[in-house]
Amino acid sequence: MKLRIILFFLGSVFTVFCGLAMAHKASDSYLRFTIDKNIIQGQWDIALRDLDYAIGLDDNSDGRITWGELRARHQAVNEYALSRLQVYGNGARCQPQIPEHLVDHHTDGTYTVLRFTVICTDAIDMFEVAYDLLFDLDSLHRGLLQVDANGQVQTAVFSPEQRKIRLDLKKSTPWREFLQFGQEGVWHIWIGFDHILFLISLLLPAVLCWQAGNWLPQHSLRLALWEVFKIVTAFTIAHSITLCLAVFGLVSLPTRWVESVIAVSVLLAALHNLYPVISNRLWVMTFVFGLIHGLGFASVLIDLGLPGQSLALALAGFNLGVEIGQIAIVGLFVPLAFLIRRTGFYQRYVLHFGSVLIALIACIWLVERSMAIEWKVLEWI
Amino acid sequence: MGEGKSSQLQKLKVMKMYIFCHYVATATYAVINKQAHFLKFYLAILCQIISVSIVYAEPYIPDQDSVILQILPTTSDSRIQSLRQLRIDLSNSPDDLVRAVELARGYLQMGRTMADPRYEGYAQAALQPWWNMALPPPDVLILRAILRQRQHDFTDALSDLNQALQEQPANTQGWLIQAAVYQALGDYPAAYRSCLPLYHLKLDFLATACIASVSSLNGRASESYKALQKIIRVENAFAPQEKLWVLTILAETAARLEKNSEAESYFQAALAVNHQDAYLLGAYSDFLLDQNQPENVQTLLKQAVQSDSLLLRQTIAAQQLNAPEFEKSTETLKARFAASRLRGEMRHLREEAQFMLHLLHQPQKALKLAMENWQLHREPKDARILLEAALQCNDRATAQPVIDWLKSVNLEDSKLDTLVRQLS
Numbered sequence: 001m002k003l004r005i006i007l008f009f010l011g012s013v014f015t016v017f018c019g020l021a022m023a024h025k026a027s028d029s030y031l032r033f034t035i036d037k038n039i040i041q042g043q044w045d046i047a048l049r050d051l052d053y054a055i056g057l058d059d060n061s062d063g064r065i066t067w068g069e070l071r072a073r074h075q076a077v078n079e080y081a082l083s084r085l086q087v088y089g090n091g092a093r094c095q096p097q098i099p100e101h102l103v104d105h106h107t108d109g110t111y112t113v114l115r116f117t118v119i120c121t122d123a124i125d126m127f128e129v130a131y132d133l134l135f136d137l138d139s140l141h142r143g144l145l146q147v148d149a150n151g152q153v154q155t156a157v158f159s160p161e162q163r164k165i166r167l168d169l170k171k172s173t174p175w176r177e178f179l180q181f182g183q184e185g186v187w188h189i190w191i192g193f194d195h196i197l198f199l200i201s202l203l204l205p206a207v208l209c210w211q212a213g214n215w216l217p218q219h220s221l222r223l224a225l226w227e228v229f230k231i232v233t234a235f236t237i238a239h240s241i242t243l244c245l246a247v248f249g250l251v252s253l254p255t256r257w258v259e260s261v262i263a264v265s266v267l268l269a270a271l272h273n274l275y276p277v278i279s280n281r282l283w284v285m286t287f288v289f290g291l292i293h294g295l296g297f298a299s300v301l302i303d304l305g306l307p308g309q310s311l312a313l314a315l316a317g318f319n320l321g322v323e324i325g326q327i328a329i330v331g332l333f334v335p336l337a338f339l340i341r342r343t344g345f346y347q348r349y350v351l352h353f354g355s356v357l358i359a360l361i362a363c364i365w366l367v368e369r370s371m372a373i374e375w376k377v378l379e380w381i
Numbered sequence: 382m383g384e385g386k387s388s389q390l391q392k393l394k395v396m397k398m399y400i401f402c403h404y405v406a407t408a409t410y411a412v413i414n415k416q417a418h419f420l421k422f423y424l425a426i427l428c429q430i431i432s433v434s435i436v437y438a439e440p441y442i443p444d445q446d447s448v449i450l451q452i453l454p455t456t457s458d459s460r461i462q463s464l465r466q467l468r469i470d471l472s473n474s475p476d477d478l479v480r481a482v483e484l485a486r487g488y489l490q491m492g493r494t495m496a497d498p499r500y501e502g503y504a505q506a507a508l509q510p511w512w513n514m515a516l517p518p519p520d521v522l523i524l525r526a527i528l529r530q531r532q533h534d535f536t537d538a539l540s541d542l543n544q545a546l547q548e549q550p551a552n553t554q555g556w557l558i559q560a561a562v563y564q565a566l567g568d569y570p571a572a573y574r575s576c577l578p579l580y581h582l583k584l585d586f587l588a589t590a591c592i593a594s595v596s597s598l599n600g601r602a603s604e605s606y607k608a609l610q611k612i613i614r615v616e617n618a619f620a621p622q623e624k625l626w627v628l629t630i631l632a633e634t635a636a637r638l639e640k641n642s643e644a645e646s647y648f649q650a651a652l653a654v655n656h657q658d659a660y661l662l663g664a665y666s667d668f669l670l671d672q673n674q675p676e677n678v679q680t681l682l683k684q685a686v687q688s689d690s691l692l693l694r695q696t697i698a699a700q701q702l703n704a705p706e707f708e709k710s711t712e713t714l715k716a717r718f719a720a721s722r723l724r725g726e727m728r729h730l731r732e733e734a735q736f737m738l739h740l741l742h743q744p745q746k747a748l749k750l751a752m753e754n755w756q757l758h759r760e761p762k763d764a765r766i767l768l769e770a771a772l773q774c775n776d777r778a779t780a781q782p783v784i785d786w787l788k789s790v791n792l793e794d795s796k797l798d799t800l801v802r803q804l805s
Contacts, residue, residue: 025498026498026502026724028723048450048451049451050499052453058453063453064451064452065449065450065452065453066446066449068446071446103440103443104439104440104441106716107717115440136509137503138503138505139506140498140501140532144723144724155723
């Protein structure tokens with residue numbers, strides 16, 4: 001096992017070096033635009049080899065391009081690349097702003113990555129790009145364009161024969177909206193740490209049972225799964241109810257209050273693992289707090305901007321996404337917890353230490369949220 | 382919905398953090414409890430997710446100026462130096478035909494040695510002032526034909542060659558390329574016709590080699606083999622590049638006739654002439670894989686350039702050896718084929734079919750690609766991948782036209798014979 005892990009790490013080092021070595025494919029650049037009304041976020045990946053061929057990057061001619069050499073030429077790269085790209089919104093030329101420079105690796109080597117914003121005068125319906133990079137030097141060069149607008153992704157290829165591409169940014173369909181909101185739902189449970197910690201706190205003891213003042217391992221998988229099922233279902237039903245109520249405007253509570261109560265729910269759930277009082281009806285507690293979490297989801301969904309016509313569809317998509325995200329967490333956590341439930345490691349470290357840690361985080365959240373201050377302690381999450 | 386780039390980035394960061402935490406937790410558990418069997422599956426999935434996300438995850442800013450980002454093709458190479466000078470000269474007078482042709486030739490040669498398609502693009506760009514002419518000068522026609530043939534645009538390549546050879550009937554290279562294109566398309570009578578003018582040019586050795594190359598696929602494998610053996614022994618009959626070509630034909634013919642030890646020694650002799658030639662390395666790797674010597678493939682290709690077709694052989698060898706780089710190379714190949722699809726190219730249909738069949742184990746998709754490939758390419762390898770895929774799909778009907786064609790041209794190849802037998 002150890003060997004496997006070492007091999008894996010060696011493997012990742014190897015892959016990084018692979019990026020340096022020369023692999024061979026014809027020259028491509030990757031041009032991506034994300035359009036929101038009149039604002040365009042652009043990302044343009046151009047191979048260092050191509051830039052070196054065009055404007056020279058290898059300052060000391062040692063056959064190696066370092067980050068220092070590239071950095072010194074950023075201005076030249078901007079001038080070279082951006083003079084060969086024109087963006088039009090509804091026929092009017094839009095000016096790109098000064099790009100941020102990063103690097104990335106593709107299958108044939110390292111690329112410079114230009115990130116820039118383009119601001120057009122009004123919301124774009126007809127998007128047009130004129131591209132003229134490298135065609136004079138490499139006739140097989142291609143520009144691979146990807147445009148993401150209104151939840152729709154369109155692709156096209158620039159070649160010496162096709163240097164201008166025009167795209168009609170049509171409005172999205174309800175089905176796409178449904179999928180998109182579903183995706184957002186998955187992501188918001190994944191990046192919403194409070195919901196996850198709440199769920200994890202409740203699931204930690206699900207593979208154990210509380211008897212005579214001690215946590216004992218649950219005997220059968222069936223019983224453990226039944227426990228998990230009850231908790232997850234209670235949480236789902238509860239937050240679905242309040243999510244719907246809030247989105248349709250029937251319930252409205254101050255965000256600060258909701259967020260604080262969510263922190264309290266996490267704290268209580270964690271403390272309950274350390275000092276259990278309810279042994280059989282954990283799902284009731286889950287249900288009650290689930291109602292509050294639903295209000296939390298609702299504020300996220302409202303922030304995303306709700307579509308007027310297909311509100312119900314968006315809501316269903318979002319909720320379904322939240323469930324899928326939740327099932328993924330349960331699917332990762334429960335089998336592992338069940339397998340190691342008998343070990344001292346699980347009871348001592350995972351359950352106790354984990355619960356203490358969760359309670360601590362919840363305390364910080366509670367203070368931050370109720371007093372509306374930011375300690376930046378947890379900024380990394 | 383205002384989903385900005387920064388939020389996308391945040392998502393990626395969060396995802397990576399999750400994966401990382403999860404990985405650390407699982408690994409710690411594995412070490413503590415020594416429950417290896419359960420975690421094998423679990424870890425394999427995680428490794429895949431992480432290794433992909435490490436390489437392709439998200440752009441970053443390197444933390445030090447000294448970080449090497451990209452190694453360029455050997456700048457010390459004198460050929461690259463002289464090409465660079467030539468390119469500067471040409472950029473001052475882009476209409477200079479003599480310089481443009483010289484530069485394009487240099488790039489083409491470089492592209493062949495390095496198996497690097499970027500040089501083909503550079504060559505084409507050097508010829509830009511003449512590229513779209515209906516009747517460019519003969520030198521440009523020949524170069525345009527070579528480039529079009531490498532881009533698998535055979536119809537236009539042949540029409541260029543035809544025009545060039547009408548103007549310059551003494552252009553040896555033109556006749557040889559024409560023969561090679563017809564041979565790859567499986568049009569053997571036309572290939573013979575392209576070899577014959579070489580006799581009139583008093584180039585008997587080249588003419589013999591040209592004809593033997595075609596007839597070795599066209600029912601006279603043993604005779605061609607003997608003829609080639611005879612002329613290769615003649616001192617100074619061939620220039621190094623031609624010698625390499627003849628030795629490679631000998632080696633491949635020997636392999637088809639199952640004279641394995643002779644094939645081995647011809648491959649070695651060819652390597653002694655040029656150990657970098659991408660076509661030769663590919664052909665020898667295929668032979669070694671057939672001989673069940675994947676470890677020799679790895680040794681052979683260790684220093685070689687990473688063209689798609691060589692990487693494919695390397696990965697097949699790694700699979701047979703259970704080597705650690707197998708999964709990584711498979712991912713790379715997948716990304717390469719995807720990238721070439723994005724460009725709208727159909728250059729590597731045979732390789733993609735081989736990849737599908739041997740590495741991804743998807744015979745149906747492999748068969749589809751192999752059939753698409755067979756519309757154009759009729760080399761023994763093209764037939765072989767189609768028959769192999771058809772055999773795994775148990776689809777004799779699809780294979781039948783190929784089997785009929787092989788019979789009609791009387792192609793002798795022990796590996797193909799076995800496949801045909803298995804399919805009937």
